[in-house]
Amino acid sequence: DADVTQTPRNRITKTGKRIMLECSQTKGHDRMYWYRQDPGLGLRLIYYSFDVKDINKGEISDGYSVSRQAQAKFSLSLESAIPNQTALYFCATSDWPQNEQFFGPGTRLTVL
């Protein structure tokens, strides 16, 4: 079984809808991250969490919110989706001090 899983893997939705992307990990890591990837822009950090009670904004947090329900679960919400949020979304985990990040398989989100 994969160490970092994301659901759904693909989602098509309409402008204005609320969407939740979920991430689970079995690696026992404290640190979890959400990124989006757009062609030519690379990975951009949306939110990150260094433990269950810690939530930090990344460089592009506007329009997104997160919830760290447990050490193993970190969900990303789009309260009212808009077309420029169409992207590939990755969840990742890491431990300290190794700091290597392990990524989930990604969620391809399309907002029409």
Place this chain on the structure above:
Amino acid sequence: RKEVEQDPGPFNVPEGATVAFNCTYSNSASQSFFWYRQDCRKEPKLLMSVYSSGNEDGRFTAQLNRASQYISLLIRDSKLSDSATYLCVVNDDMGRRALTFGSGTRLQVQP
């Protein structure tokens, strides 16, 4: 200026060639450095960490130049399977911040 900059490529090289990528970073306080590999439509995976003294892993060699604030990745004897996007990654503040990813350099190895 971006925190981490890479030439997007693509670098088109024949099998067996040696190819090198550079990456520059803006924060002189950066502490740790990595190269990740990402195949098309897949998740990034760690290729290797970059140590101050330089390090080698098979056909791959990574080097760090703190004075000029760049890191490099050298791939010798390129294989078709090396075709991918290579992401330069930098971490500041001893891990108190999340990693910063470059936008990647695309490599296409041709038969």
